[in-house]
Amino acid sequence: MSLVPRLALAAALSLSLAANALAQPPAAKPSAADRTVQAVRASAGFKAATASLEREHDRIVAETIQLTEIPAPPFKEMARAQAYMAMLKAAGLTDVEMDAEGNVMGLRRGTGPAGAPLVVLAAHLDTVFPEGTNVKVRREGTKLFAPGVGDDTHSLAVVLGYIRALDAAKVRTKKDILFVGNVGEEGPGDLRGVRYLFGKGKYKDRISSFFSMDGTSAERVTFGAVGSLRYRVTFKGPGGHSYGAYGLVNPMAAMGTTVVEMNRIQTPAVPKTTYATSVVGGGTSVNSIPDAIWLEVDMRSESAEELAKLDGKFKQIVASAVEAENAARSQRAGRISAEVKLIGDRPTGATREDALIVEITSASVRAAGYTPILGASSTDSNVPISLGIPAVTIGSGGDGGRAHAVDEWIDVAKPESLKGMSVGLAALLAMAGS
């Protein structure tokens, strides 16, 4: 995932910080959310829980390594899911299960009535890496290198750490908390795990707030959902000998026109709207007019309206390119056609900035000593956000980089790692009521 920082907000924040530094007015009055989070952090339960995280830090690191070394390519998360389900059970959750989509989950009962609204904390099981990728973790000091280690395996281990810490500290929340290791966050998975959770899962009508822990950055409060549409367009024609059948329509020409015309589209910088013509394939041999050529396209926007506009332009370009090629060369052996197949569709939207979950999470970031970075991204939270269910994506803590690359890394240096972990824990407890 990549983050689009709210530049205007960041600028406003840094301006007001600068003004504070100059004029030294009395410190800004803490908001209700700040007071709630400060009360959580000052509680004996929270202190005992963070002490447990500190004692257990080596175990969290060991479990990060253990889980990272179980490959979990898109649609092939089963082995890791089973291992994680066993760990959720060992951590003491009840109702531990795997649903029909492959998500694993377990419940931590609160003091409220059974069946009441609950809070979800989810991390995704899948990585972007295909089968056969070397997932052995290499450790250099406090740095761990391996594909998927930070996105999102460290979060899975931190969630286990939270569950054990809450038990060790005997923390009782008012609401139930559902802990989820979900499938299908990355590219081709198209959010299938969380879609199932909210569409068909047995808790679907009980989820009142949703945290996705994805990536390491503890400052991040992702409340906006960048929507995306992805297509594979297959241009088809009669094909034929490059010399003997010269003059026939060529699907590659229609594809080429599509690529050129698409890359002329101007999209707004705000709301950020993007596209990429990204993968191509097809053809028969160097001396054949191809009978099929395909192209994949990715389009994204923070605005559903802008995404729809771009989608319309794209489809128009494909249709015109097909017509132009049919007009440009001979159709005596057949015409060019285009099959436009939707291969990804992630909804757009945003949790209100004044929603409790956004204010609480921002307050948790501040209380840990960081400056919140509010932004929009494409994560599992897209699904609840599109349904109007308050959701944010947060980080697991510690430093990290090179996500989606084979040299992906995280830094598990203890003080920074623990400080980062305290953000999610405080936000979770504040939302679950303790």
Ligand SMILES: [Zn+2]
């Ligand atoms: Zn991720």
